[in-house]
Amino acid sequence: MSQQSAASKPSLSGVRIKARKGAVKAQAKHEPTVFRDQLYKHLETVPEGDFDSFATQLAQAGAQLEFLKYADGLFEIILIGGLLQPGGSYVDDGAPVSPFTIFNAKEPVQVDEMKKYIEVLNKLIRRYKYLQKPLEEISLPTLLQYINRWTPAQRDKLSIAVGLLISQGLASASCLSSLSKDHLVKNDVSINVLTLIFRAYLVDQSMEHLSATLKRGGIKDLLQFFPPNKREGKILDEHFRKEGLPQVAEWWSKKQYAGIKTELVKELTDMCEREETTDQIIAAIKARQEETPLPEIELVTCIWQGLMASVDWSTRPDQIEGLALREVGRYAPVLEPFCNGAKTEVSLINVVQVYCYEDTRIIKAFPQILKVLYNKDCISDQAIIYWHQKGSKPQGRQHFLKSTEALVKFLQEQETDSEEEE
Numbered sequence: 001m002s003q004q005s006a007a008s009k010p011s012l013s014g015v016r017i018k019a020r021k022g023a024v025k026a027q028a029k030h031e032p033t034v035f036r037d038q039l040y041k042h043l044e045t046v047p048e049g050d051f052d053s054f055a056t057q058l059a060q061a062g063a064q065l066e067f068l069k070y071a072d073g074l075f076e077i078i079l080i081g082g083l084l085q086p087g088g089s090y091v092d093d094g095a096p097v098s099p100f101t102i103f104n105a106k107e108p109v110q111v112d113e114m115k116k117y118i119e120v121l122n123k124l125i126r127r128y129k130y131l132q133k134p135l136e137e138i139s140l141p142t143l144l145q146y147i148n149r150w151t152p153a154q155r156d157k158l159s160i161a162v163g164l165l166i167s168q169g170l171a172s173a174s175c176l177s178s179l180s181k182d183h184l185v186k187n188d189v190s191i192n193v194l195t196l197i198f199r200a201y202l203v204d205q206s207m208e209h210l211s212a213t214l215k216r217g218g219i220k221d222l223l224q225f226f227p228p229n230k231r232e233g234k235i236l237d238e239h240f241r242k243e244g245l246p247q248v249a250e251w252w253s254k255k256q257y258a259g260i261k262t263e264l265v266k267e268l269t270d271m272c273e274r275e276e277t278t279d280q281i282i283a284a285i286k287a288r289q290e291e292t293p294l295p296e297i298e299l300v301t302c303i304w305q306g307l308m309a310s311v312d313w314s315t316r317p318d319q320i321e322g323l324a325l326r327e328v329g330r331y332a333p334v335l336e337p338f339c340n341g342a343k344t345e346v347s348l349i350n351v352v353q354v355y356c357y358e359d360t361r362i363i364k365a366f367p368q369i370l371k372v373l374y375n376k377d378c379i380s381d382q383a384i385i386y387w388h389q390k391g392s393k394p395q396g397r398q399h400f401l402k403s404t405e406a407l408v409k410f411l412q413e414q415e416t417d418s419e420e421e422e
Contacts, residue, residue, distance in 0.1 A: 032073040032083055033093060038065055039077060043099040051116045054100045055123040062128050071134035072142070077101065078121065079143060079158065080150070088146030102161045109157045111164070111203050118164045125170055132170060140165070140175035147179075148189050159193045163200025166213060173217025180224045190225040195243050207247040211255075222252060260292050261302045268306025278333045285338070297347040300338055304351045307331040313361060321365040328369050332376035345383035346391045348373070357396040367404045381411040 042061040046053040061067075067074055076084050081101035083091040097103070102117045125132050140162060147155055165171040176197070179190040201210055214220075223231040226239075233256060240249040267288070271281050285303065294302065311327045313320065339345050349370065356366045373379045388401060388408045 030069075032070055033091065033095070035065060035070040035073055036077060036083055036095065039074070040096075040099065046099065048099075048104075051120050055120045058100075058120065058124050059127050062124070067128055068130055068134075071131055072138050074131070075135055075139035076143070079103075079139070079161065080154070084142075084146070088149050102157050103154050105157050107153050109153065109160060111160060111200050114157065114160045114164060114200070118161060118168065118170075121165070122168060122170060135165075136171035136175055140171055141178040144175060144178040144193070145181055145184070147193055148184055148187075155189075155193065156196060159196035160200040163197035166197070167201040167203075167205050167209075173213045173219050176214075176217065176219055185225060186227050188227065191239065194222075194225050195240070195245065198240075198245060198248055199243070202245070202247070207251050210248075211251055257294060257298060260294060261298060264288060264294070264299075264302045265306040265309065268303060269309040272307060272310035272331075281334050282337055285334075296338065296340060296344045300335060300344055300348045301351050303335055303338060304348065304355070307334060308355065313359070317361070320361045321368065324362045324365045325368050325372055328372045329376065332373055332378050335373070335378045336376060339378045342380070342383055342386065345379040346387050348379060349383060349387045350391070350393045353393050353400055354395050356400075363396070363399070364403070366400055367407050370404065370407060381415060384408060384411055385415075 039061055042057045043054065046057055073083055076082065077098045078100060079102055081097040081103045082095060085091050100120070102114065105113050105117060125135070143158065144162070147158060150158070162171070162175070166173055166175075176194065179185075179194060181190075184190040184193075198210065201213075222236060223233075226235065233252070236252055237249045240246065240252070264285075267284065268281065271284060285299075289299070308327070308331075311323070313323070315323055335348065339348060352369055352373070353366065356363045356369070362369075370379070370384060374381065374384065384404075385408055388404060392401060
C-alpha cells in the first residue's frame, strides 16, 4: 500500500455539517402521550357541545403541535377517546377520556347527532389536507379491526361515523377490508358493523353512489363479511331486507345477475358455434337456471343475445334480411320454451327492437322477424298489439311502430274475426 493511500484524508475544520431533514425526524423522540396531553389542554377549555369551538381549537392546535407525525394518535383521540397500544387496548397511564370524541355522542346514537362530530373532522381535514391520507390508510383500518373490543354503543357510534366519513369523501371504502378479518367475521360483528355503515351512508347518498364508492375502494364481494357458513346470496338478501336496506339487496342481486348473464351469453354463443342441437341448448339453459336462476325477462334477453352473437353477418347487403329471417327461424325453438307470459313476450319484442336499432343492417327486417317469432309461438298477437300501443322502447320507436302497422292491423282484424265467430 502506498504512503498516499495510508495518509489521513483532509477535512474541513470549523464547519458545521447540516443534517438531512429525514435524519433529524428519524432521531426525534416519538412521544404520543406528550402529544395527547398537549392536545387535551387545547380541548379542555371548550364547553361540552360547542362544536364550532372544538373545530377552532383543533385548528389552532395544528399550528403548534405535530399533527402529521402524530396523525394516528390524533384520530384515535378524536374517534375513540384515547391512545391505543399494540393489540387494540387503551394505553393504561391513567389519562382521562378525550374532551372531544365521537364516543361522547348522546345515546342512543343518531345520524344527525354524529354529523356534528364529523363536521368538526371535516373542517380539520380541510384545514390540514395532509391528514386525510393517514386517516383512510392507517387510522380507520386499524380502528375497524379492533371494533369488537368496544361496547355495543361505542361500536354503533364508530360505525356510523365511518359511514359518514366515507359518504362525505373524507375516507375511502378500502378501510372496510379490515372487517373481513376472521375474528370479526365469525360472530356476525363484521356484517352488523357494515350494515350500520351502509345505513349512515345512504342517509344522504344514493345506492348508485355507494356502489361506485365500494368499487373504487376495492370492495367487490359483500359475502366476505358474513361467517363462512352464511356466505349465500339468499342469506345476504334476507339480511339487508330485514335491516331496512332493500336497495342494498337489490343492488347485490343485479350485480350477481350481470355476471351470470355474461356467462350464459358466452355459453350459448359457444354452443351455437359448435352447432349443438336445439334440445342440447335448451337442456343447458334449464340446467343453468336450476343452479343460478334468472328472472324470465332477463333470461330471454340473454338467450337472444347469445344466439344472435353466433351469427356471421358478413354477407351481401341485399342478402342480410334473408339471413336474419333464416337465423331467427332456426333459433326460435330455443326461445319458445322460455317465453311464458305476456311480460316476457313483450320484453322479447323490445330486445329484438333494440337489437335491430343498434344493427341498422337488419332494421328493415324487424316486422318479418316478429312474424317468424309469432309463427313459432314465441310471442302472441296480444303481446305484439300491446307492444305497438304502449310497450315499445324509445330507441327508433317511430320507425318501428310505422313499419309494423300492417302486421298489427292484420292481427287486430284476425282477433275481431275470431270474436265474431264465437
